[in-house]
Amino acid sequence: MLLNEHKSKLLFSKANIPVPxxxxIHPGDEDSARPDFPLPWFLKSQVLTGGRGKAGGIQRVVNAAELGPVARKLFALKINRNEVPFIRVEPAADIRHEFYLSLTVSRERRCILLTAGRSGGIEIENLGRDNLLIQEIHLPNGLAAHQVRAAFFHMGLEKEYFKPFAELLQxxxxxxxxxxxxxxxxNPLVITNQGTLLALDGKVEIDDNYAEIHPEAEAYYQPEHATQEENAAREAGLSFVKLPGWVGLMVNxxxxxMATMDLLNFSGLPAANFLDLGGAADQQRMRTAMDLLxxxxxxxxxxxxxxxxxLSCEKVARALEGALGGEAPPKPVVVRMAGKDAEGGLAVLKELDVANVHVAKDMQSAISILDTLKPATAAAIEFPVPELPKPCSRPAKTGYRSDQTFGIDRDTPVLVQGITGKIxxxxTQLMLEYGTNIVAGVTPFKGGMKTLGIPVYNSIAEAKRNHDIGVSIIFVPPPMAADAILEAAANEIPWAACITEGIPQHDMLAALKQAENSPTRIVGPNTPGIIIPxxxxxxxxxxxxxxxxxxxxxxxxxxxTYEVAARLSAAGIGQSICVGIGGDPFIGTSFADLFEMIRNHNKTRAVVVLGEIGGQAEENLAEYVAATGFDKPVISFIAGQTAPPGKRLGHAGAILENGGGIDHKxxxxxxxxFILCPSLEDMAAITRDALN
Incomplete structure (x- = not known):
């Protein structure tokens, strides 16, 4: 949740950080608003984009009569295609010097970065590297006194400002x-000619996972910065992003x-939106999704x-049936279903007996149907297909050896943390039906009972006294999930797979740091888990x-993962082991960590890596493969190649950040x-060739 300057300053003020x-002022209030602080005033457009100063979005007025006309001028502006929903008015500051100060969570460094600049302002990016001092803060340790001192001395502040600066930073x-x-x-943090420190401008982003757990954070959300559709989707718990094409997209x-969006865009059928239903699709959520589209x-x-x-395809079909209410949809709907209850879902759709609903047997059939529906007036949007030349020669052997193995098979004893919860x-029932060797469960204060015939304990320490445990699987709600991971690590369980999604990033940063010397291999969070077929x-x-x-x-x-496994299985290509590393920005076991074990896994002859835009996981893996001479074929597919830069698509890890981008990846x-796979349609054939 990105806050505008006004909301950022409200949060700063609540935290005892000095702000003007x-x-x-909102449209219609231009002539009635009268600030109770002295002139001159600055009128500052509140938009969630940079460059407002250069675009004329900040104006100075020296008498009260100017406020109305200048405010109306600002409301008529569009700044980087963003309308101005309201204006913040504040008094001009008498500035002696401008500095820069920030704290930011770093995905790459897995910590919080404290950045202090000797100079600040709108040209901060052009002031040179020597202007900035960057220090790493690791959770749960927090901000150290020496880091405060280092920032203070780097900024060149006078001695008398040390105490107020230290208080502000703390x-x-x-x-x-x-x-x-x-x-x-x-930016900037200023010293005024009156000798006070002041946060003259601010930018804040709140972790969506934190906001989901703490409803009070909703007070900082500004719906005016989003479209009506985006606000409706947010209220319904849907991931929704508007795109410039004409095919409305709904996927789980x-x-x-992202893979479907890419397929549409590369097929000349550009997507009009990105809409992820997630793992739930009841009738109300489906109705909201259909209303949006x-x-x-x-x-x-x-x-x-x-x-x-x-997700059950049949339940989604029933929800769609309810949303349509027996009427034909106002626009053509093309449906492709596979996986769980797909046959039942397709049967429901065929029984609808209404016009404008087209059932496709696979993705290519869906593309063919959509191609016939292409409107004559549809504007062409070009999405150049990235060049996927043949890979460079296989990595040269380096003599590298690893002694790591998976150590998981049909006999591995499994413990379930959160076994008594609904999920x-x-x-647990589905794993037992598959043949998983579940020996114990843990739920605090439920010790001594049994669930599905499995003994339940109050803690892992209790369970370990009675059972050998090879893997702990975690179904614990987000507020307690990071601690559940630490409990598994503290008890040195060989593997801990955390299914939970929505864990605040601070919690995971602290948990991963605390567990880094544990022998426990943490998988996830936000992982579907591990399967050895x-x-x-x-x-x-x-x-x-x-x-x-x-x-x-x-x-x-x-x-x-499910889609690709189904395609490989249909082509007669089975799997040795499948692991979801997790979709969050901060996870435990990486691709490279798993490759350490796969190189010694005799049943594995090739590896399929399913990546996404955002982050460095795939680049880090590539560096590992080249450095260690990994000699098994690696086939890779990257989803989200046509995603708009900076847009968060679904789970927290799927964001295209500033940096090398898809071409660099x-x-x-x-x-x-790596053998780069251009689409899911080619996955089976490319994998078969790699095995031969």
Whole structure:
């Protein structure tokens, strides 16, 4: 949740960080608003984009009569295509010097970065590297006194400012922890001619996972910065992003949604939106999703692409049936279903007996149907297909050896943390049906009972006194999940797979740091788990797509894992082991960590890596493969290649950040000898060729 300057300053003020007084003015209030602080005033457009100063979005007025006309001028502006919903008015500051100060969560460094600049302002990016001092703050340790001193002396402040500066920085760090902030930036932090420190401008981002757990954070959300559709989707718990095409898109799971978006865009059928249903699709959520797509004038047809894993295709079909209410949809709807209850879902759709609903047997059939529905007036949007040349030569052998192994098979004893909860019980039952060797469960204060015939303990320490445990699988709600991971690590359980999604990033940063010297291999969070086909299933993965064979699948996406496994199995290519590493920014076991074990896994002859835009996981893996001479074929598919930069698509890890981008990611993988797969349609054939 990115805050505008006004909301950022409200949060700063609550945290005892000095900010100028200010009032907000909305359209229609220009002539009645009268600030109670002295002139001159600055009128500052409140938009969630940079460059407002250069665009004329900040204006100075020297008498009260100017306020109305200048405010109306600002409301008429569009700044980087963003309208100005309201204005903050504050008094001009008498500035002696401008500095820069920020705290930000770093995905790459897995810590909080404290950045202090000797100079600040709108040209901060152009002031040179020597202007900034960057220090790493690791949780749970927090801000150290020496880091405060280092920032102070780097900025060149006079001695008398040390105490107020230290208090300001400590308050800023406390606000970051107390409010779940991913970014707390003051630019500029100024010293006035009156000798006071003042946060003259601010930018704050609140972790969405934190906000979900702490409803009070909702007070900082500004719906005016989003479209009506985006606000409706947010209220319904849907991931929704507007795009410039004409095909409305509804998919379950961010990875599959991004892959489907790419397929549409590369096929000349550009997507009008990204809409991820997630793992739940009751009738109300489906109705909201359909209302969004039917109400979008730019969406001329709708493509519903589902792979049932946790989600039942039949339940989605029933929800769609209820949403339509026996009437034909106002726009053509193309539906492709596979996976769990797909046959039942398709049967429901065929029984609808209404016009404008088209059932496709697979993705290519859906593309063919959509092509016939293409409106004559549809504007062409070019999406150049990234070049995927043949890989460079396979990595040269280096003599590297690893002694690591998976050590998981049908006999591995499994413990379920959160076994008595609704989700824990459901998936414990499904794992037992698959043949997983579940020996114990843990739920605090439920010790001594049994669930599904499995003994329940109050703690892992209690369970260990009675059972050998090879894997702990975690179904614990987000507020307690990081501690559940630490409990598994403290008890040195060999593997801990955390299914929970929505864990605040601060919690995971602290947990991973605390567990880094533990022998426990943490998988996830936000992972579908681990499956060794026909041996054991430890997680929420559906059983049907997976068959035994020679190919390992490692993935950042649950639904994409199921989709690819089903395609390989249908082509007679089974899997040796499948692991979802998790879709969050901060996870435990990486692709490279798993490759350490796969190189010694005799049943694995090739590896399929399912990646996504955002982060460095695939680049890090490529560096590992090249450095260690990994000699098994690696086939890779990257979802989200046509995603708009900076847009968060679904789970927290799927964001295209500033940096090398998709071309750099693909080039790095190619240099390491990866076989790059252009689409899901080619996955089976390319994998078969790699095995031969």
């Amino acid at each position: 007084p200010g009032i907000e 308050n800023l760090f406390a606000a970051m922890l107390d409010s779940g902030l991913l970014l707390a930036e003051i 799971g961010a990875g599959l949604a 039917f109400g979008d004038d730019k969406a001329k047809a709708i493509f519903i692409n589902l792979f049932g894993g946790i 824990g019980q459901l998936h 026909e041996q054991t299933k430890i997680g929420i993965l559906p059983a049907s797509p997976f068959t035994p064979g020679p190919v390992a699948i490692l993935s950042r996406s649950g639904t994409l 693909l080039a790095t993988m190619r240099k390491a000898g």
